Amino acid sequence: MPDDLWDRFSYLARDMSQSPDLASTLGVAVEGATALVAGAEAAGISMVHHGRSIDTPAATDERCRRGDALQYELGQGPCLQAIHQQETVRSRDLRTEERWPEWSRRASEELGFRSMLCVQLFVTQDTLGAMNLYASQPDAFDVDDEATALAVAAQVAVALTAAEELESVQSVVASRIALGQAQGMLMQRYRLAPERAFAVLAREAHASGRRLRDVADDIVRNGVIEGHWTDDD
Missing domain, CATH: 1.10.10.10 (Winged helix-like DNA-binding domain superfamily/Winged helix DNA-binding domain)
Structure with a gap:
């Protein structure tokens, strides 16, 4: 990993640790994710609370927030798969994606997204989540981006655990x-x-x-x- 990327990871960890509350920590996390993961134009964090309700407490913009909300409404999509089934989910082109047909169609047609990368966040036994990265270009994410996203997600999970404990x-x-x-x-x-x-x-x-x-x-x-x-x- 290049030295400048390590420096940016360090800055992200520092900024999250210095955030005064959980909402601020999440805001820093999504902005940092778009800065660190090449190709990511927007980012959101999905959180499942006590195994039931799910929401997006932080997102870089409303288009990203709507992309997340569509997944919750339809009960399908990459972030739900990342949360419940596998650690990392990547879609090269939402226009030809067959795993979540209704969500993919609407995300591409209504919101202009073409590719997606989601990685699981494990915060506590009662709180799961996913970091959702969106791009308007097809095939915007590669295996290097997956590795970077996983590293960011690990830092975010640690910061969120600390922030939740502090708020408690x-x-x-x-x-x-x-x-x-x-x-x-x-x-x-x-x-x-x-x-x-x-x-x-x-x-x-x-x-x-x-x-x-x-x-x-x-x-x-x-x-x-x-x-x-x-x-x-």
């Missing part, structure tokens, strides 16, 4: 802070013992069908709790 920790911390604040407000306003204040929060969450964190946020924001309890409850 931040979410837990924020939830604890909100619960503590709401509990303290109830204790002060209604002269409740700590365990009684928490019981009120839990009862409100159950009665309203909301998360405990959401109830706490409402109390902190509005200063009151509404509807499902009284001072004598």
Whole structure:
């Protein structure tokens, strides 16, 4: 691999590691993929959450995002195959592609894409994904591009795992802070013992069908709790 390509890999890894949140990490990843993989004009990342819902949280442009969405709508396409069946999927020419006939026809006719390269992203046991690279020219990707794309995908997977873990920790911390604040407000306003204040929060969450964190946020924001309890409850 040329030295300048190694340098660009290093810059991509650094930029992803310095991104402040998951959305920013994904944005850096798709821009980096188009810069590193020769022939790639657009890139998107597909993510499957808990084995069910799938979306494209980051894409370089709307045409790419639409190409991904068509795969989800039709239940066929290279990124779905990369996610569920094999690590790397390449299509030389979508106009003659027979593996996903409806998606290939619409991607070429409606969006102007002619070739495609998808590589699997393995983030966690509950989260799978694919990095999707699009080109408007046929046969835009070769075996060297596949190797580069796999290397980029490996870096992206590591960065996404770190970003998801960080967001999870931040979410837990924020939830604890909100619960503590709401509990303290109830204790002060209604002269409740700590365990009684928490019981009120839990009862409100159950009665309203909301998360405990959401109830706490409402109390902190509005200063009151509404509807499902009284001072004598």
